[in-house]
Amino acid sequence: MTTIADLTSGDLLRLYQRQAVSPVEVVGDVIARIDANRAINAFLPIESDMVLAAARTSEERWRRGAPLGRIDGIPASVKDNIWVQGLPTRKGSKTGDPAPAPADAPAVARLREQGAIILGKTAMPEHGWIGVCHSPLTGITRNPWNLQRTTGGSTGGGAAAALLNLGVFHLGTDGAGSLRIPAAFTGVFGMKPSYGLVPVYPASPLSVLAHQGPITRTVADAALMLSIIAAPDARDMAAWNRPAPDFRGGIEDGVRGLRVAWSPRLGQQLALDPEVEAATLSAAQSLAEQGAVVEAADPELDRAGELIRAMWWTVAAAIVDGVPENERSQMDPGLLKIADRGRRYSVKDYIAAYAARAELHQAMLGFHQRFDLLMTPTMPITAFEVGQEMPHGGQFGDDWLNWSPYTYPFNLTQQPAASVPCGLSREGLPIGVQIVGPLRGDQLVLRAARAIERVTPFARLK
Numbered sequence: 001m002t003t004i005a006d007l008t009s010g011d012l013l014r015l016y017q018r019q020a021v022s023p024v025e026v027v028g029d030v031i032a033r034i035d036a037n038r039a040i041n042a043f044l045p046i047e048s049d050m051v052l053a054a055a056r057t058s059e060e061r062w063r064r065g066a067p068l069g070r071i072d073g074i075p076a077s078v079k080d081n082i083w084v085q086g087l088p089t090r091k092g093s094k095t096g097d098p099a100p101a102p103a104d105a106p107a108v109a110r111l112r113e114q115g116a117i118i119l120g121k122t123a124m125p126e127h128g129w130i131g132v133c134h135s136p137l138t139g140i141t142r143n144p145w146n147l148q149r150t151t152g153g154s155t156g157g158g159a160a161a162a163l164l165n166l167g168v169f170h171l172g173t174d175g176a177g178s179l180r181i182p183a184a185f186t187g188v189f190g191m192k193p194s195y196g197l198v199p200v201y202p203a204s205p206l207s208v209l210a211h212q213g214p215i216t217r218t219v220a221d222a223a224l225m226l227s228i229i230a231a232p233d234a235r236d237m238a239a240w241n242r243p244a245p246d247f248r249g250g251i252e253d254g255v256r257g258l259r260v261a262w263s264p265r266l267g268q269q270l271a272l273d274p275e276v277e278a279a280t281l282s283a284a285q286s287l288a289e290q291g292a293v294v295e296a297a298d299p300e301l302d303r304a305g306e307l308i309r310a311m312w313w314t315v316a317a318a319i320v321d322g323v324p325e326n327e328r329s330q331m332d333p334g335l336l337k338i339a340d341r342g343r344r345y346s347v348k349d350y351i352a353a354y355a356a357r358a359e360l361h362q363a364m365l366g367f368h369q370r371f372d373l374l375m376t377p378t379m380p381i382t383a384f385e386v387g388q389e390m391p392h393g394g395q396f397g398d399d400w401l402n403w404s405p406y407t408y409p410f411n412l413t414q415q416p417a418a419s420v421p422c423g424l425s426r427e428g429l430p431i432g433v434q435i436v437g438p439l440r441g442d443q444l445v446l447r448a449a450r451a452i453e454r455v456t457p458f459a460r461l462k
Helices: 009-018 023-036 048-063 106-113 156-163 180-186 219-229 274-289 304-321 325-330 333-342 347-370 442-455
Strands: 075-079 117-122 146-150 169-174 189-192 211-216 259-262 293-296 373-377 417-424 430-436
Touching: 009 219, 023 048, 023 075, 023 117, 048 117, 075 156, 106 117, 106 169, 106 219, 117 156, 156 169, 156 180, 156 211, 169 189, 169 219, 180 189, 180 417, 180 430, 189 219, 189 442, 211 219, 219 442, 259 274, 259 347, 274 293, 274 373, 274 417, 274 430, 274 442, 304 333, 304 347, 373 442, 417 442, 430 442
Parallel strands: 075 117, 075 169, 259 293, 259 373
Antiparallel strands: 169 211, 189 211, 189 417, 373 430, 417 430
16 A cells, blocks of 8 residues: 655656655645644645645646646745745744745745745744754654654654654755764764856855755655756856756666765764664675775864854854844854854954865865765764753763764765764664765765665665
8 A cells, every 4th residue: 555654856756757646645645744743843834725735736737738847846845044935934043034035045946946845934043054953943853763862853843743744845954964963863864066167046044054955755856856956057056057957867876986084073073873883884894795995994074063153153243243142142143152262263263264165175185186085974973962052971062063073074074964863772773974075976875875765775664
């Protein structure tokens, strides 16, 4: 018996073509399951009537044999810091502008043009300031594997929605790991594409650190989604703005002959859970068993932590300082604390960090002359308690970037990086392995991710 909650985009499109299932049935099922999973708190309120109206229009197109595009009738969600015409962009903040966005962001526009049905907005921490998912606006978003654990963030709502198949395509952002952290904690596939591949508008305050990309249950779904959202949009002056390839092409080609570096600690003294290390090493070994040449090697990224703080924290200060002082009491105390740290940096400090990214870029250029891909754990730990900024135990100090040391270096270098599920811990919590490619090597990252998925199918909630 076909269960809508189990279907991929490819499954749905084949069923639509045969008129074996309709977009109205699918969207109605998704809306019902969003409502049934309110305890997860993945979504902001859904405008059900508008969504179902779009589904009826899609159904009629399929009945006439004239689908609008490649993904007509596929349900999708959008993180609440990305414009969706007619919906507010609150960014997890009570102080966010309640006015509806005047237009779709580029990636949302491309999804709609190809027939996707936008379900609504997914939850995030205030202004995406941290790698977990709770906010003054929407409260706590919970991990479906264990409701007492975090989804990670900041694309936490999108990750939970992807795991439960509350929609097939989920659009998120990543400024220091915000797609990959929740992908690792929830056991889904999350990818930060090369900077500029997916056009962005309005521009993020994080500037060159900020990427938009897919978070999905399968690599193939992400590849199809990326093929669509990478299409040009003149509003982004930094975008490549050239025709997007079909990123599904070649993802089944395997990894034979690829040179892969395995770096469990990035050459630093990083705390790493033994279960996470074992599972991610096994994922690297699975590529070796498929013909890749896997070798232990560490890139030179020692300054990454220093640079990300100089850039990220100053942006946090600018965001908070842009809110009227009498409204700041409504903001997350953690964000206010990070803003205080950001005010210790000068414009000179920010510019110096911005320029010093070139050192990391040069280091990775040399590294990729030796290796096609780099593999690391995505996270050093599994999902910890909800509502907390830091895991218990104190080994990571008081700064959340300390418990996510593998993700932010590749925002600084702007390279494509993805988190791929690679098993469960003894507690039944997901573990993710990170695959990093050279700039513009997005297709290679997808190919390696698919190789892991093929031999280690991603775990699903029963």
